Structure formats: structure tokens, C-alpha cells
Amino acid sequence: MTGRMVDISKRWGFHGVEALKNSSPMYKMVMGIFAIVTLIGAAIGIQGFFAGYHHVYGVTKQIPWGLLISTYIFCVVTSTGLCIISSIGHVFGGEAFMPIAKRAVFMSIMFMLGGFLIIFFDIENPFRMAIWNVISPNFSSNMWWMGTLYGAYLVFMVIEYYFLLDQNHSLSRLMGFFGLMVGIAAHSNLGGIFGMLHGRHFWYGPYLPIYFIISAAMSGGCAILFFTTLGWKINPDIMNQRMERAIKSVTQVTIFLICTIIFFTIWKIVTGMVSEGKHLIIMSFLTGDYAINFWVFEIFLGMILPLYLLFKSRGNNFNMILWATGLMMIGIFFMRYDIVIPGQMESVYHSLGVVEEANLLIYIPSFHEIMISIMGISFIALAYFAGEKMLNGHQLEKHEIVPEGGYICPGCGAIHFMEEGESEEDAMKRHHRIW
Amino acid sequence: MKFPNINLDNLKNEGTESVTAQERRKFLKLGLAVAGVYAGGKILSLTSLVGKAHASGGADLVKKYPYNPHYSMVIRQSLCIDCEKCVDACNTINEVPDYGYRTRILTKKYTGTLDRQIEFIPVLCNHCNDAPCVRACPTVATFKDPVTGIVRMDSKRCIGCKTCVLACPYDARYFDATRHAIDKCDFCWEKRLSKGEKQTGCSSACPTGARTFGNLTDPDNIVYKLVHQIEEKVWVMRPADDTKPNIFYMKGNMQSVDNILRGQKFKTT
Numbered sequence: 001m002t003g004r005m006v007d008i009s010k011r012w013g014f015h016g017v018e019a020l021k022n023s024s025p026m027y028k029m030v031m032g033i034f035a036i037v038t039l040i041g042a043a044i045g046i047q048g049f050f051a052g053y054h055h056v057y058g059v060t061k062q063i064p065w066g067l068l069i070s071t072y073i074f075c076v077v078t079s080t081g082l083c084i085i086s087s088i089g090h091v092f093g094g095e096a097f098m099p100i101a102k103r104a105v106f107m108s109i110m111f112m113l114g115g116f117l118i119i120f121f122d123i124e125n126p127f128r129m130a131i132w133n134v135i136s137p138n139f140s141s142n143m144w145w146m147g148t149l150y151g152a153y154l155v156f157m158v159i160e161y162y163f164l165l166d167q168n169h170s171l172s173r174l175m176g177f178f179g180l181m182v183g184i185a186a187h188s189n190l191g192g193i194f195g196m197l198h199g200r201h202f203w204y205g206p207y208l209p210i211y212f213i214i215s216a217a218m219s220g221g222c223a224i225l226f227f228t229t230l231g232w233k234i235n236p237d238i239m240n241q242r243m244e245r246a247i248k249s250v251t252q253v254t255i256f257l258i259c260t261i262i263f264f265t266i267w268k269i270v271t272g273m274v275s276e277g278k279h280l281i282i283m284s285f286l287t288g289d290y291a292i293n294f295w296v297f298e299i300f301l302g303m304i305l306p307l308y309l310l311f312k313s314r315g316n317n318f319n320m321i322l323w324a325t326g327l328m329m330i331g332i333f334f335m336r337y338d339i340v341i342p343g344q345m346e347s348v349y350h351s352l353g354v355v356e357e358a359n360l361l362i363y364i365p366s367f368h369e370i371m372i373s374i375m376g377i378s379f380i381a382l383a384y385f386a387g388e389k390m391l392n393g394h395q396l397e398k399h400e401i402v403p404e405g406g407y408i409c410p411g412c413g414a415i416h417f418m419e420e421g422e423s424e425e426d427a428m429k430r431h432h433r434i435w
Numbered sequence: 436m437k438f439p440n441i442n443l444d445n446l447k448n449e450g451t452e453s454v455t456a457q458e459r460r461k462f463l464k465l466g467l468a469v470a471g472v473y474a475g476g477k478i479l480s481l482t483s484l485v486g487k488a489h490a491s492g493g494a495d496l497v498k499k500y501p502y503n504p505h506y507s508m509v510i511r512q513s514l515c516i517d518c519e520k521c522v523d524a525c526n527t528i529n530e531v532p533d534y535g536y537r538t539r540i541l542t543k544k545y546t547g548t549l550d551r552q553i554e555f556i557p558v559l560c561n562h563c564n565d566a567p568c569v570r571a572c573p574t575v576a577t578f579k580d581p582v583t584g585i586v587r588m589d590s591k592r593c594i595g596c597k598t599c600v601l602a603c604p605y606d607a608r609y610f611d612a613t614r615h616a617i618d619k620c621d622f623c624w625e626k627r628l629s630k631g632e633k634q635t636g637c638s639s640a641c642p643t644g645a646r647t648f649g650n651l652t653d654p655d656n657i658v659y660k661l662v663h664q665i666e667e668k669v670w671v672m673r674p675a676d677d678t679k680p681n682i683f684y685m686k687g688n689m690q691s692v693d694n695i696l697r698g699q700k701f702k703t704t
Contacts, residue, residue, distance in 0.1 A: 052612050054534060061535055061609040064597040124595020125615055132574035132592045143598045144573035198567045198676040199604030348606045348673070354541040354556065 019389040027234070027385070034382040041375020045121040048368040053124060058366035063344045067365035068122040070340040071373040073190065074333050075115030075380070076150065077212065080187040081220020082108035083157065083180055084213075085250060090164070091176040096249040099242045103231065103387075103394040104224045105161045105176075110383040111223075112154050118376035142192040149186030156182055187212055194343065201277025202343040211264050218261050219332050221254030222306070226325035229318045231388050238393040239318075248315030254325075258307045265303070277351070281342045284360060290342060293334050302331025501564065502584035504650035506622050508559075508638065509661045509669070511687025514645035515540065515555040521637035521646060528626050528636040529618075535609035537620040538637055557646060559637070560607035560620035561672065561680030562586045571602035577617065584681065585624050590616035604676045622648070651681070661685065 020031075048056040059066040086104035089097025120126050129147070138144050156179035163172030191209030198204060228247060232239050272282035285294040309324030347357035365373075387394070406417045418427040517540050525537050538559035545552050566586050568577050576592035577599055579585075593616035600608045600617065611618035622628060623635040638648035649658030662669055662683055671680045 054610065054612050061600075062606065064600045064610065124597075124610060125593065128592070129574075129594040129596075132576070132594060136574045136576075136592055138570075138573055138575045140570050141573040141598075143571060143596055147573060193571075193598060197571070197602050198678065199606075199673065200601060344601065348604050349541060349558065352541065352543070352556070352672075354543050356541050 015390055015392045017390065019392070020386065023389050027389070031382060031385045034378045034385065037378040038375050038382055041371045041378065042117075044368055044371040045375060048372070049121065053121075056366060056368040058364050058369055060361070060363070062347060062361050063341065063363040065340055065344060066363055067337070067369040067373055068118055070337040071333075071376055072115045072119045072122065073340060074336040075111045075118065075376060076187070076190065077216045077336065078219045078223050078332075079108045079111035079115065080153075080183045080213075081216035081218065082111065082223055083153075083176075083183045083220070084217045085220040085224055085253065087176055087180045088253070089246075090169070091173055091180060094249075096245050099246040100224050100228060100250060102161075102164055102391075103227055104220070105157060105164060106387055106391065106394060107223065107227055107380075107384060109154065109157050109161060110380050110387070112150070112157065113383075114376040114380040116154075117379055118372060121372045142189045142196055146186055146189040146193060149182050149189060153179060153183045153186050184213060187216055194339070199348040200343055201275065202272075202281050202346070203339075207268070208339070211261075211268075214257065214260050214264065215335070218254065218257035221250055221257055222325045222328045222332065225250055225254060225321050226329055227384060229322040229325070230384075231393055232318055233322065234385075234388050235393045238395055244316070247318065247321065251310050251313065251315035251321060255307060255310050258303055258310075262303050262307075265299070277346075280346055280350070280360060284342065284345070285338070289360075289362075290338060293338055297331050297334035298338055300331070301327045302335050303328075306331070500652045502580075502582060503652045504583055505652045505681070506562070506583050506585055506628075507649065507651040507658050507662075507681040507683065508622075508635075509647045509649075509658050509683045509685060509687070510557050511645050511647065511661075511685055512554060512556060513686045513688040514643040515557055516643060516645075517542065517555040518642065520640045520642060521557065524636040524640035525620075525623075528623060530613070531618070532611060532613065535611060535618060537607070537618070556684075557637075558605060558607075558672070559682065560586060560603075561605050561678065561682045562620075562622065563678035563680045565677065565679045567602040567604060567676070567678060568599035568608065571598045573598070577619075580624070583622075583624070583628075585622050586619070587621050587624060588616060588619060590614050593617050604673050604678060605680075645687075658683075661687070 020028075023031075053059075057066060057068075082104045086097065086101045086108070088094045089099075090101040123129055133144065133147060137148075156175050160172050160175035160179050163169075163175060166172075188209040191212035194200070194203035195205055195208040225247065228238075228243070228250075269282055269285070272278035284290045306324040306328035309320050313320040313324065315321075341363050344363070345360040347361060349357040418424065419430075422430070519540060522536070522538055522540065525531060529537060531537055538557060541556040541558055543554045543556060545554070562585055564579075564584065566577075566579060569579055569586065572578075573596065574592045574594055576589050576594070578587060578589065580587050595610060595616070597610060597617070600610070608617050608619045610616075623632075623637075627634070627636060635646075635648050638646040647657055647661065649656040651658055651662065653659055654663075667685050667687065669683050669685045671683060673680075
């Protein structure tokens, strides 16, 4: 690396508020809409907080976790997934994945914050949480571990992002590694919360913690493809050979992960159909109230259509990738909803055969819940659009990442170094010698 | 064959002074092994033994129970007539809002039976010895009372995450907006037992004695007598969840219970 002094704004790829001011009126309008929606959502949430959640939320005694929890899970799953996918590159050294790192880590932090914003309005006493989580911890509680580890995860990700901006790659790598470890621990604990609930057959068991990790990676792949191709729409300059290479690699990984989740889903359905405790819920997926959620959103939009489109895009057709992953994000949202709500639909006394609990319980999200969820999502969108402009499309300054004597390999997208008297072509041959 | 003629009634008690410390330890070890403490388990109760091994009575077997008084309830299902007096009493005593409940009565209907077509099943917190809600709570806001074994709430610690509501396999919890915390049955600890009363609101309101509340460590207590017998089947709800509940169920009609109690009155006051 050359040791020359550079202007910090350039070094960080930071264009600042000036870039926002220079953006097109259309762009400003989009940002304005998201800002207003975020504020309205927050106002409605605060109104609900003072009015009392049991008056304004659709959750009941028997279905205490509703849309807010499922949206929170959607956010933190995507956050963890972004961390997992980006770590392939900048933690484990997969060169092809490196260019996505900055955007992925930034969005990972924003998804986490969006998730926290939403959960703030679901936890009944959020202020007590800050105190008692610290002075009265229950180490056998998955909830405690999930909250604590996600807190630590956010800290690691912020530090990692700082070092990424600062181009201190060894420290960002170290922090990225810790962030990944803590993130996976936190996320599997989130699955563990569900997986360790005795009376809930639909959730109970080791399936959910495992599924959550794989599913997170899939969401992460989808999200980074979506945000990168959308970034390309906003500013075509962000695309270069390295980024194209990265998109292709992430597409491949995402295709693999979608296939894995299809496999998981098939076995969830097949085993559920022969389980007394799950049968009713599985049937509501297949033919009942949740059939549209399941077949249209979770299966078609979340898996089949993106799988087809991503295959067809061959990793080169960015428009197609944008559509595929955009629709997939909607599908994934329903996937999370289909975990949280149906797991509570069957009362614990259903198996007793009593009249009161003969039918599945019903939950309909209330206006407040919908608005608070939209607030969280539009906060993330606002942060994304602001980030694209202010952080210069998450680009690195070229002369900074390519040290003297090095060049970007057109073949693999990685940085190669030429030895004395070597031409670029010779160096490439040397690096890609197979035999 | 001739038996030695020993008059047991006139034999003098040797006392325990003559028993060596070693022998005494051996005896205690045996007792603890039966109770499960020795196997490393702190969570022990008769619950796991009911159905497999019935206690034969006698003061030494009381050591099995981890709490003293070990509050428990036996619900004699056949006696419940769904008058809901217990629910009303509970709601009044504990100020339960209309959107929640601490206890309720479920209805089970039968067709093709000759004796009765309907059965009522009162349900409430099972005060499990291995309570899933206590494990799930991130801030120890819900806990097993170390003395009585009642699963209680420390409302000021409750953050309202509602994980315990879902962790409970008995649907015994709800969020109370007035208390700003999860509320649940505490065997009327706050309102009655801690003030010296012996019965919960629901058990004292029950006109038929379907809800029988008492101390499982006391051999003279009705609850003890109803559980420690093999004449009538005693069961717990959702045994597969292995929560070791302290609410026991039996059909418990008048005649069979009369046989069991042999003269003891139905309701202790």
C-alpha cells in the first residue's frame, strides 16, 4: 500500500449532504415520501404507546405475537443474512464477494436499527428492558441471549463499518469475524426462542434455529442483489467489472440457498402432515386460510419465481435480478409472517378436544401494527436512499483499493500484483495457473 | 414350625440414639435417591412419579417434595358444574381485566356415551416445578417461590416481551395493561395466602369441592390424600411437555373420594 495522505471524505467515499442536495427532484420526492411515512408511522406508534397497546393492536391473549414480531424477524433475518453473505468476501477472503461488502454492512446495520425501531413498539416496557436485562439476567432464557447478542452484534457491525470506511482491512476483517459469530449466535437464539417453546408443536424442535440461519443467508443474498442492482439504477457508475463479477457470484450463491430453503420447506410440510400437533396448521397452509400466503407469496414470489428469474438472468441481466429479488423480498416478508402467526393459531388446549378451542385462532393485524411495520421498513428505505447518495454509491476510491503495482484482474475481479518486469498478462497467467 | 411370641404392642421404642451416624447417612442417601436429588436433579416432584410409583404414605416420604408447604390443587373433574363461581371470585379478588383470565373452565362434549354427555375442565397455572415460563423470561421477572413453589411475578422487572405467554403450555398468562406486566395465577398468594388464609379464591368459592387446594407435603391434607392413592387414576395435563405440574386431575366423584378419604371431610377450611 502506498502511504500517501488522502482527503478523509474521499477516503471514506463520503459525498455528504451536498450529494443529497444535488440529487434529482424525483429522488428527493422518493426520499421525502419515505421520510414522511417514517414520521407518520412513528407518531402512530407513540400514540398507540400512550393509548395502550391492547386497545390498538390486533394481538390477543392467545396470539400475543403479531405482525410487529414478524416484521422485526424479517428485519433481523435480513440483517444477519447481509452479514453472512458479505463475510464470504471480506472476512473469509472470497475475492469475488468483496465489492458488495460496504453496501452490505451498511444495510445490515440499517436493517438492525429498523428491526429495533419496530420491536420498541412491541415490547410493552422497553425502558425497563434496558435496566433489568443488565442487572437481572436470566442466562437460560433465549430471549435474553437474543437481545444481548443482537446488541453486541450491532456494536461490532458499526465498528466493522467504520474500519471498512477507513480501509483498515485487517481490523474490519477481525470485527467482521466477531460480528458474524455474534450475529449467528444471536440469530440461532432467535430461532431457539421458538424452538424451545414446549407447548408449540409447530415451532418446537431444532428445525427453526437451523432454518433461520440458512434462511438468513438466502435473505442476505437476495437483499444485497436487490440493493446493489437498485443502486445501479440510481447511479450506473457503481457498476464495474469487479461489481459485475460480485453480482454474478452472489446470484449463484443465492440460487443455491433458495434451493436449500425449498428443500427445507418441502420437509417441513411433509413431516408436518403426519404430525398430530402440526397437521391442522400445515393444512391451513395447503388449503386453508394461509393458502394464499403460502402458495402465492412464500412459494411463488419467495422461491419459484426468483429461482427462475435468477437462473434466466445468468447473473448478468441486472434488471431481471432487480425484479427477481424485489419480488423475493416481498415473498420473504410473508415467509416470516408464516412462521410467527401460524405457530400460535392452534391453542395449547386444542388437543384436549374441548369446545372452546376446537377451531384455529384468528389474528388480523390492526392499523397501528401495519403502520408501525411500514415505519420500520420505510426507515430502512430512507437510510438506503440517503446512503446511496451520501456515501457515493458505497464505492471505494479506485486508487485506494488498488495499490501501486497491482491491478484489477478482469478475469476474477481480484487485485493481483505484478512482479518485477512482469506484464499484466503474465501476472494473470501466474495467478490463474491451474496446472 | 413355631414362631417366637413377640408382643409388638408392648415393645419399647429404642430411639435413634443407638443408630450410628453411618447408618443414618445410609438411610438418608436412600431417601434422597428415591426423591431424585441424588441423581443431580433439583427439579423433583411426585408429579413425575404419579402413575409409575405411588407413594405409600408415611412421614419420611414427604421429603420428596421440593417445597414446604408445597401448594397444589387437585381438580375433581366430575364435580365441576361450570357455575363459574371460581372464575368470578378470581376475577374479583385479583382484579383481572376482561381481556384476560387467570383461570377458566373448558367444556368437553361427548356423543354416544350413556352416563354423561358433557364434562367441565377447570384450567389454571400449573405452577410447574420445571416451569417453561421461568426459563423463558429474560429478566427473572417470573420465578418459582423458593418456599412455596408458587410461580410468581415480580411485576417491576417484566419488560413485556410476552415470551412466557407462549412458553406456557397451559395458556395461563396474559399481559395486564394496568399492572404493566404479565399477570397470572399465584394461588392467590398476594391477596390471600400471604395474609394467612388457607384457601385460594377459586377453591373457597367452589360449591362442589371440584377445586381442592392444599399442601402436598402434609400427610393430613386432603390434597396429599387424593394424590397418594391407587384407587383412582390421577393425571396431569400435557405430561409429554415434562413440566412437572402441580395441578392434578382426577374424576373424583363423591363415592370414590369418600372411599379415599375414609371419613375426612371434603373441604378443609
